[in-house]
Amino acid sequence: MSVSGRVTERGMSLLLEVITGLGIFVCSLLFVVGYFPVAQKSLAWSRHYIHANHLAHSRMETELARPFEAVASTPIEAVSYEDKAHGNKGRADFEVGTVVADIAGSRLKRVTVTVAWHFAETERQIRLTTVKSDSL
Amino acid sequence: MTPCKILRHRGVEGVTIAELLVYSVLYLLLLATVTSYLIFGVKVSRRNEGAQKTQQSAMVVINQLDSELANSRRGSVVVGAAPTHIIFPSFEDASDDWAVDKFGKPFWQKWVAIVFHSPEKRLVRKVEYLSTPTTALGAAPPLASFTGVEKTIAQNVEVFEVQLLEGGWVVEVALRTIEKRGSGGSEDSEFPLTSRTRVRNGW
Numbered sequence: 001m002s003v004s005g006r007v008t009e010r011g012m013s014l015l016l017e018v019i020t021g022l023g024i025f026v027c028s029l030l031f032v033v034g035y036f037p038v039a040q041k042s043l044a045w046s047r048h049y050i051h052a053n054h055l056a057h058s059r060m061e062t063e064l065a066r067p068f069e070a071v072a073s074t075p076i077e078a079v080s081y082e083d084k085a086h087g088n089k090g091r092a093d094f095e096v097g098t099v100v101a102d103i104a105g106s107r108l109k110r111v112t113v114t115v116a117w118h119f120a121e122t123e124r125q126i127r128l129t130t131v132k133s134d135s136l
Numbered sequence: 137m138t139p140c141k142i143l144r145h146r147g148v149e150g151v152t153i154a155e156l157l158v159y160s161v162l163y164l165l166l167l168a169t170v171t172s173y174l175i176f177g178v179k180v181s182r183r184n185e186g187a188q189k190t191q192q193s194a195m196v197v198i199n200q201l202d203s204e205l206a207n208s209r210r211g212s213v214v215v216g217a218a219p220t221h222i223i224f225p226s227f228e229d230a231s232d233d234w235a236v237d238k239f240g241k242p243f244w245q246k247w248v249a250i251v252f253h254s255p256e257k258r259l260v261r262k263v264e265y266l267s268t269p270t271t272a273l274g275a276a277p278p279l280a281s282f283t284g285v286e287k288t289i290a291q292n293v294e295v296f297e298v299q300l301l302e303g304g305w306v307v308e309v310a311l312r313t314i315e316k317r318g319s320g321g322s323e324d325s326e327f328p329l330t331s332r333t334r335v336r337n338g339w
Contacts, residue, residue: 014155033177054329062332066302083328085184086187
């Protein structure tokens with residue numbers, strides 16, 4: 001746009017164009033910057049998930065190592081971890097439970113380990129299931 | 137807009153002082169916003185980087201140990217203190233290959249020691265090969281008898297604890313990695329990870 005313009009020239013003023021341009025730029029900038037907290041939240045989520053996954057795996061390994069007769073359901077147990085990210089202390093609380101059910105007509109037990117936790121106002125859960133044999 | 141009209145009357149190309157001032161103020165405001173957001177972004181990025189490093193190094197070590205301990209031998213895993221260490225047999229040879237006899241018993245190739253050097257916050261791995269691979273494994277050698285070159289498998293390890301559970305069938309490894317930044321611990325990142333592994337081999 002020419003700012004000198006002739007009287008017959010049509011279009012927005014330079015000021016209005018600049019303001020519009022800056023507005024679009026700021027909006028796109030805010031959109032990009034908005035991803036920083038998303039990345040942070042995603043990292044926090046992955047930390048929780050790693051803990052939950054290892055808890056479930058560890059509990060399952062422990063159950064499978066026990067003698068067949070000793071493998072039984074356990075009440076829900078609370079487990080907590082404290083970590084630190086760039087100076088900010090964080091805490092993750094989990095509930096771990098094991099449900100063992102006999103499989104009718106066999107010397108087998110179905111073992112289900114559940115780890116539940118709360119993240120971003122939502123209940124999350126990991127569940128591992130396997131079969132324990134009398135001979136293993 | 138008024139400035140444009142003034143210019144049109146004069147018939148001169150360019151911008152007025154008033155317009156220039158307005159644009160400059162807008163530009164400065166925008167610059168200040170961008171800078172503050174960038175600083176915020178850099179801070180978040182650094183925070184994530186530190187946290188991610190601790191997380192990754194803990195996972196790498198725990199996963200490696202889980203895998204090796206699972207293939208180890210029940211009754212041959214030894215846990216010791218000062219320095220904290222764990223010794224276990226492995227049937228993988230130098231080229232990560234392995235062999236079994238006609239009954240399916242593995243030929244044990246070496247003893248592996250994972251040692252925690254607490255002052256240096258370092259986890260090292262030592263290997264001592266058996267003179268002859270065997271299916272009849274003897275007692276674990278003491279840590280002092282390991283003569284092989286030690287290899288660092290993790291740095292910035294704050295805590296490393298090992299214990300045998302369920303009569304030696306399960307090995308629990310607890311690890312806490314740390315990434316120090318800034319002064320006074322104000323920007324540190326820490327990640328604890330505990331894992332239990334069932335030792336599969338009874339032969």
